[in-house]
Amino acid sequence: MLTARGMASSLGGVVQACAALRAGIARPRPIPQMQVVAGHDQVPIPLTGHPVHGLTEGYPVGPRWIRLAAAAFADFRTQPGAPAVTQQGFWTRCDVVVVLPSIRHQRFQTADVDCMPSLQAGVIAPLIRVLGIPVDAEAVTVVDAGQAGTASALVRVRERILAGEVQAGLILAVDSHLDGMSLEWLAANRRLKCDGQPCGLAPGEAGVCLLIESGTSAAARAASVSAVVAGIAYAAGTEAAHSMADGGRRLADAVASALGQSSGTTIFAGPLITDHNGEAGRSEAIAMALQLLHQRRLVAGNQVVIPASSLGDTGAASGAVGVCVAAHGFLRQPQAGAAAAVVSLGELGDPGVVVLTRAG
Template identity: 30%
Template sequence: MNGVVVIGLGLASSLDDVVTACAAARAGINRAREIPAFGAIDDDVIEFVPIAGHECHPLTDGFQGDARLIRLGTAALRNLLAYSGLQSDDLSRTAFFLNVGSSFLSSVGEPSEGASIERVSSASLVDALCQFGALPIPKELRFVLRGDHHGVATAVHEACELLRRRVVERCLIGGVDSFLERKTLEMLTRLRLLKTVGNPVGFMPGEAAAFFFLERAVPARQRGARIEAELVATSAATEETHRFSGPSHGSGLAAAMGNVLEAVRKKQSGPALVIHNLNGDPWRAMEWGTALVRLAGVELLREPRAWFPPASFGETGAATGPLAVCMAVRAFARRYAGSPYALIGMSSYAGTKGALVLRAPTRDVSQVG
């Protein structure tokens, strides 16, 4: 994957756009607030206690369903175009990979309706984002992945293949998700995933849309593009255990992260910046801890600087991977990453894990073969 670079970022989140949000996250700021319309009864005082969540206020106020996701996605796309300096007319030879949530949690939380439940009408969503975002991307170059958290790794892998074959000039990769719909909150409560007064070890719900562009390095440099990271490697792995079948032993996550770290093992001696979607769920914490134990011999993971996007943005599902890319790239741009390499590891509840490694940009980047 040498010779592929990140040339633009866009974000809509509870902490605002990409520059503001990443700076705020670095400072430990969040805007978690009470969601008055949803909560639980505190048995000690017999009163209703609202949950806390990370709403994109006021952007999504009054919007539900696909309309809410379109609001998020359109705002993030506007931010992306402004950040990258590209115009809508520049995107006719661009592929669009949109990652959205799967039906896994719904199939567990709503067994009577089965796996057919989907939070997102993905086919219409990607078309709506192109329409409202004024993106002239051909329909045959619009791809939807129901990858949850790990989907960013799959999207990047497929995008690099299109770039390698010169099918497109660049690829737009992103994700959009919201865990703040009432039906979703009810499902998460039943599954004991949500942080409430009766379940203090769950996660806070959030919502976001995050995007970034990938392009071959040589043409990007020739046109004077804003290059802030290079893509080094990407990997995905699957383990048989899922969130509701038993404890995770971290094998899938360790495999995905170990695969991408092989690409830089001989190039970097100090610890890398590591970003993972640890979110307050004990199952994911056990997975993360055991994965680190499995990778204890890897130099880049000895006392790394570790960031967890849900701490600042809440649980953002399918948008978490692209959001993590934004955080890493901004860390390179502002020179506070503490390492020339960033490892992004993403865990999905269904058992699939993804990982990718980014590198701070250098002067010479080899061409794609």
């Protein structure tokens, strides 16, 4: 059960951002450190992106992630149902999972390097100190599955809750495509949206915090439930085997698996919240998945929701953003459907799907 959420994004905290997304509002800004050419005269102008203004400018990768995650947690603490950091009893039975972009990917030039020790010392340990929660940093799990990381983290949390090892899980998902290294990598691979590359992505960044609890834990705290996690599917991918056609098939299989857990043979007609970011390859993969699902008579008449149209590409945070958007829809639109699916495809071909249903 999802009992509390928090977010740091270009559109503000979780309540403001989800309301703005619903209204189709965006707040793009020029990114001075990355110049692109525009118009017939090929005049250099700043790239357009979606930064969390005033929070991350000038920070490199690790500190940027920490600031985004800390801002999301600060927003989380203001929401109804969020436990106080002083509640030692709660945190001792809460799993903490941090979702990051894939450090196996070429983006960070670390594909053949074991980065976990430096990641633990340089990001996780200082993050836990900043958050102030009574949790041992060594016990924090890092999921580096990119866009599909939230689904992977939810699989872990669900397994541990069902096994009775914990009663809750705090998931912190964070990513930024606006640090210098990421921008250079995106530019080198011609993935940035500009005049010469209209089918590119607008770089964004976000931190998202999700609290998942067992029914017993939520009832004991009298916490209201925003949504119920009814189905989850995740499958690890490898860059060598990844193609967008293969990604579309794997994504369709993951959606079918998650829907099978939640609705059985019922045709799913709820919204599909995707990580489509404007790139042709990702669009093709999502379109192929939808076509296959229609052929299997698993979905029909679905609204496709694209948070990146307002927030830019938020990478590893996009799945958690989608969960927040789904929960917000349940709370703010009583007349809307009873279920939503968050559909993600990682850079390495990892499909991740989360099906949520309305509480009660």
